[in-house]
Amino acid sequence: MKYIITITFLLFTLSTFSQTDIGNKTLKSYYTPGVATQIPGTYVSMVPPEHFLVSENIPGLIHPGSSTTVQVQEIIGTSYIMIAQAMTPEHFESQNVSLISQEDIEMTNGMSGILYLVEFTVNGFDYERLMLFAGDYNNTIWINANYPKSAKSLLFDVLKESLLTAQYTQ
Numbered sequence: 001m002k003y004i005i006t007i008t009f010l011l012f013t014l015s016t017f018s019q020t021d022i023g024n025k026t027l028k029s030y031y032t033p034g035v036a037t038q039i040p041g042t043y044v045s046m047v048p049p050e051h052f053l054v055s056e057n058i059p060g061l062i063h064p065g066s067s068t069t070v071q072v073q074e075i076i077g078t079s080y081i082m083i084a085q086a087m088t089p090e091h092f093e094s095q096n097v098s099l100i101s102q103e104d105i106e107m108t109n110g111m112s113g114i115l116y117l118v119e120f121t122v123n124g125f126d127y128e129r130l131m132l133f134a135g136d137y138n139n140t141i142w143i144n145a146n147y148p149k150s151a152k153s154l155l156f157d158v159l160k161e162s163l164l165t166a167q168y169t170q
Contacts, residue, residue: 038169039072044141046072046166049158059145068147068155072166073132075140080133083140084114087133092118097129107134109167113141117162119149128152132163 036045042060048054052061052070063072075083092099097118105115113134121128126149134141143163147155 018138036165036167042072042074043168043170044072044074044166045169046143047162049155049162052162066147066151066155068145068159068161069152070143070145070162073142075135075142077138078140079137079165080113080135080140081137083142087114092116096120098126098155105132105134105164107167108165111135111167115163126150128156130156130159130163132166135168139168141168 001061033045036047037054038045039059039061040054040056040086044059048061048070049063051065052063052068054060055062055069058069058071060072087102089099097120100117100119102114102116104114107113113132116129116131116133118129120129127146128132129147129150130143130144130145132141132145143166145159145163147159
């Protein structure tokens, strides 16, 4: 009987801590830190930063404590190189964001890409966004990581490191 109560308690504890409800967003922390996680609704996996939760409602990750989101999308049939040609400072300005920097990157799996850093303001709060475009000649992984600019020293490096682990799983 003691074992049944212990096992029941452990199962209840695990189910309580593996899912968090924030408004209408369901989040699950069912990944193993340091191991690539499949992003729901995509053919992309990546290693989430520590303490980030996988979202069931948006294809990506969220860190509720810092209001940081990582949204993953796929662009089928278009190379990231074609997309990069359209990413001019004027394009960013037309989207109400300012281009801070851009760099050619190599993903951890050897795939090439480009990483943009932009900044913008929402309701008086300053944010930054890492925009990653990577892939091959036919398909592009597009990841946006938004975080409060005030938390850049804590988030920039871990987000960049995580984004560089993204890869197709099919």
